[in-house]
Amino acid sequence: MPEKLPANAVHVADVLRGLGATGEIVILPETAPTAATAAAQLGCEVGAIANSLIFDADGAPLLVLTSGAHRVNVELIASIVGARKVRRASPEFVREATGQPIGGVAPVGHPAPVRTLVDTWLGKHEVVWAAGGHPHTVFPTSFDELVRMTGGTPADVE
Secondary structure: OOOOOOHHHHHHHHHHHHOOOOOOOEEOOOOOOOHHHHHHHHOOOHHHEEEEEEEEEOOEEEEEEEEOOOOOOHHHHHHHHOOOOEEEOOHHHHHHHHOOOOOOOOOOOOOOOOEEEEEHHHHHOOOEEEEOOOOOEEEEEOHHHHHHHHOOEEEOOO
């Protein structure tokens, strides 16, 4: 576990402050590679974890912030964004699009804006936890705040 915020998380924290986010980044004792492991460490429902999944949509990055209780239906999101082909992005594609590692991709703080869909299911939770730019970091937020900060489109993604 890092003792202080890693550089990527510091950058995300700065962006969050600039966007008027209400939550602060928290360092988890262990990495949270899945929504279930994050929820266990935070003591919340798995559905309150906002998984940040990057897809390759016809060669362009697409960020889907989905409830940890859901699996993304790629055909559905392709139709929502008007893409011919949507597939999970490679680790290299994710790093290039976000500047962050898989397992820690935050909804904000990317080198350039990334088109974003926000799972409407997250709106069922008063507090939603999202990654903070590093596999050991998360921050509390809300569905409405995620939509506002990312400029994302609310969507059913399952």
